[in-house]
Amino acid sequence: MQSGISDRIPNPRLLPHPTRPPHNHEKETLVPLTVLQPSTSSFETDLSLLTPHLTPKQALYILLRRYPSTNPAPFIAITYVPDAAPVRQKMLFASTRLTLVRELGIERFKETIFATKEEELSAEGFKRHDQHEALAAPLTEEEVSLGEVKRKEAEEGRGAGERRSHVSSGVAMPVTPEAVEALKRLVGEGGDNLVQLKINIATETMELASSTSVPIGGLASTISSTEPRYSFYRFTHTHAGEETSPILFIYTCPSGSKIKERMLYAASSRSAVQIAEAEAGLKIEKKIEESSPEDVTEQSVLGDLHPKVEVKKAFERPKRPGRK
Template sequence: MQSGISVSSELQDAFNAFASDSSIFCLPVTITAESLTPLSPIGFSSPGAFYPSLSQLSSVLQPKTPIYLLFRRPEAGSSSLIALTYIPSNAPVRAKTLFASTRATLVRELGSEKFASTVFATEEEEVVGAEAWRERDDEKNGSSKSRSQREELMGEKERELEAVRRAEEEARNGTPSRDIGIGGTFARNGGIGGLTSSMQCKMPVDEDAKTALESLQQGDLVQLAIDIPKETFILAAKESGIEPNSVQSHISPSSPRYTFYHYPDSDVVIFVYTCPSGSSIKERMLYASSRMHALNLAQDQGLKVSKKVRDHVVGRCLIDPVLTLSVQIEASSSDEITGERLQEEVSPPQDDGLRKGFARPRRPGR
C-alpha cells in the first residue's frame, strides 16, 4: 500500500545539501500537507562523532509523533547514509499507517542507492541509544560470533525471551528482515524447546473452529486458541451480536488468542492477535509461530485474505467485494482493543492533523 505522499522540492533541496555537507549529522523529515518535508538539520556534536551526537535527537522525538531521520555514519564510510523510521507504539493509528506506508516512498524518491541501510524503531532508546546501534552493526555485519558471545552472557530465561522476541518479530513481517529494530537480522535455525524462530507451525484444527469461521456473520466474534499439550487449534468462543465497544471484554486478558470479528454493517473482518505479557514462553513462541497458519485457516474457510501490507503494529489488506479479512491488529492486552480503535481501523478519520506537522527544532548551538 502506498500513501500517495511524495517528496517535496524543499526536501529534495535539503537532502542534496545534507548529502554533500559532511558536517550534518541528521536530517529529520515529517509529513506536512501531504508531502514529505524537511525539518532543521542537526549537526555533529563534534566532527564525525556519531555516537556522541545521538543524544541530540531527543529534541526532535515526541512520544506519540512518528518521524523519519536520515543519518550520516562516518564510521562506516564518508558516504554511508541511513534512513530510520520512528513510529512510537502509542502513536495514533492513522499516523502509524501513514508513516509506515510512506517510508518506502521516502527512500525511493531520494535515491535508494544512496542509503546503506534502513531501520525501523518504536522506542526512543532504539534511536538515541548507542548500544542499540552497536547491536545493529553486529547483526548487519553477520557477526554470529558477537551474537553468540552476547547469548553466552545471557541467562537461560533471557535467551528464551530473545528467541520469543525474534519469533514475534518475524510473525509481524512474515519473513526475517534486516529492518526489525535492535535485533537486526537473525538466524533462521535458532529457537528453543524444539520450536524454531523461522517456523510457521501448521497443526491440526478442531472441526468446530472451522465451522465457526465458515459461518461468521456481521457482529459475530470467533476466538481461536491453541491446545498446548496437543498442539491443536481449538474453538475458544463463538458469540453473536457483539458491539464494537464490547469486543475487548470478550478477549482473554491472561492467555494469547486469535480473534476474528465481523464488524457490523460492513464487509470487514478484523483479525486481532493478542498475547498478554504474562503468557508463558512456550505460549508466546507457539502463538507467534502459528499466526500465519491462523490466517491461512481463515482463508480456507472462505475469509479471503488479500494482499497484506503491514506496519509495525497494524497490517492492512485491500478490500475485495467479497467478505475479506481486511484489517489486522496486534496487541499485548485486550484493553487496547477499544471500540474507537476498531472504528478507526475500519474507517480511518479524514482529518488534517498530520498536515500541520510540528514545530521545527532549533539548530544545535543556537
C-alpha cells in the same frame, strides 16, 4: 519527495510521518521536519543534536550520514517509534519504513535501525548497537524491515502440522490447521460466530486463540483487550427487512501491546485476510481496524455496513409575494 539523496546532505536529517487525518486516505505524506547542521566532525558527538526533536509521543524517520561520502552506502535510516506514540502512527511506521528507504535509494543505506527509546540514539546507545550487530548474524533488508520476524524457513517436517500461506505482500505466516478449520465453520449458519486468531511470537505462527458464539454486544468483552487479535465475526442481523450474515474482519491492537507485537500484527494483517479467503473460503464483507475492542459496537458496525445516504431536497423556487 524525490528519489535519491544528495551527497551534500548534512549528518542528521529528520523526516516525520504525520498521523493519518480522519477518513482521508489521500494525505498520508512524508513532511520534512528539519535539517541539522553538524557542529563537530564526530558522529557520536553530533548525536546530541537529535535530543530536542525526540518527544515521547511523536514517531520520526531519521536519516543520518554516518560514514564518509566516498562510502557507497554512507547513510543509516532510523525509525523512531516511542512506546507512547499513537497506535495509528505505530502501524503506519511499521508498514512503510522500507518504502521510505526504497524511495530514497536502498543502496545508499548501510543499515536500518528501529528505536523506541531516546537513549538508543545516544552515543552509548549506538555503541551497544554496534556491539550487538558484531555478534548477530547478518539480516537482509527485508528481514529487518518486517520487524526481524522471519529467521529461517520452517523445516520440512514441520509442514505436516502447519500450512504456510503465500501472499503477495506483508509477512507470509504459517497457520495451524486448527485455525483454518475454525474459520471454515464460519461459512455455514449456526455454531460459533466469532473466531479469534493470534500470532505466536516465539514460533512466528498464526494460531487459533478461540472460537465462540457471542452477540455483537459481547465483542468488547470477548476480544482480548491486552493483546492484538485478528477476529472474524459472522454478524447475523436484519436490514431493510432482509436478514444477512456478512463476515467481518476485525483487527484490534491495544495501545499497551509490545512493540514487536504491534509491528508483526500490522505487517501480517493482509496475510490473515488472505488465509481466511484462500484457505477457508470466507468472503470478507467489511474490514474494521480499532485500537480497543470497546470501540467495536453494534452502532459503529451497522454504520460501516449500511451508511446512511443523505437525500438532498430539490431546490424549490420561492413563491411570489401575495400567492399562497
